[in-house]
Amino acid sequence: MVIDLDRCTGCAACEVACKSENNLATVSPEQAEMGRAMSWMKVISEVEGEFPNSTLQFFPRPCMHCDNPPCVKVCPVSATYLGEDGIVGQIYARCIGCRYCANACPYTVKYFNWYGPEWSESELQHLNPDVSVRPKGVIEKCTFCHHRLQKAKEDARAEGRELREEDFQPACAEICPTRAIIFGDLDDPTHRVATLKDDPRSMRLMEELGTEPKVYYLRSRA
């Protein structure tokens, strides 16, 4: 995934799309105050400089799907793992809720379910049947909309062709009105992300930790 920060307007449509696509539970304001809000994709805003010469910088932050994920190393039950397609998965049925992974993750993108989800009558009607509703006591995280990848692979196989770049987009990339979020296969040179990751503006968060994140940010300012 490549996120062009120069194009991001901080509208947080990605956050909303993600929550809706992945059945994210709503957390009460009191719980959110305690840092228990869950948002697999979170737009972080930061003020740079001092007023009146200040600017607001936005950082949409999904799971980085590291090639060397610190969360996987500490999971005692193999509930989180690096999958064959490079996506760091979280298997809720296996998770024991120890939260080691949430503490190991330098990007703080793993969320713990402190309570079971509560849905209103209308919300129950539009839960996504392709994604499970997480119970109390497990960790959850961004999956790059893995269920969409499954569906796209299935469609490609049914039609007897290879998977194309446009076949699979996570909800955040699909909704982004300024096309700041670009998704594709970093290993496939024909995909746009493969070219963009080598852009001079390209950088990764906390690269020095050796986590090898698969989310690249493009930013013209240093």
Place this chain on the structure above:
Amino acid sequence: MARTPRTFSAWAGAVILLILMIGIGLLVRREPAVSQPIAFNHLKHTQELGLDCVFCHTYVETGAHPGLPDADTCSLCHRAPLGESEEAAKLSQLIADGEPLRFNKLFRLPDHVFYTHRRHVGIAELDCTICHGEISETEIPPERPLVEISMSFCLDCHLEQEETVDCNACHR
């Protein structure tokens, strides 16, 4: 240390307790019996009349769930009384009365398993009997699944067919 009668009886007690617990565990684990509104005869329909599975299980090749027939499907043939069996007469009466017909699912998977018939039947063209056994040869609806489907049952086949064993492929 010599084995005293006391430690022996303690051991025997522990073994008996273990056997009892396993026995109770197996009994409790057994799935509850599934009953059906009409005693559908699979043998008659699939073998003698030669109907295809997809005739009643409409979405077996295209959907996650294969679908169970409703009164409309049955009424394609059973609107007027057909055959000699009591169940067929009951069905025709039900259709005539405009009563809904709801068959119950026999093969159930846990909520955290995402299985699709499309992938297995539509794309991989697997035979129904692999997971459902000889259901097409039953004359009355079985109360319990004919094949016990467990994770190792799925994994054995996936490994044999060199298919994905990525956890996320089935759990998400």
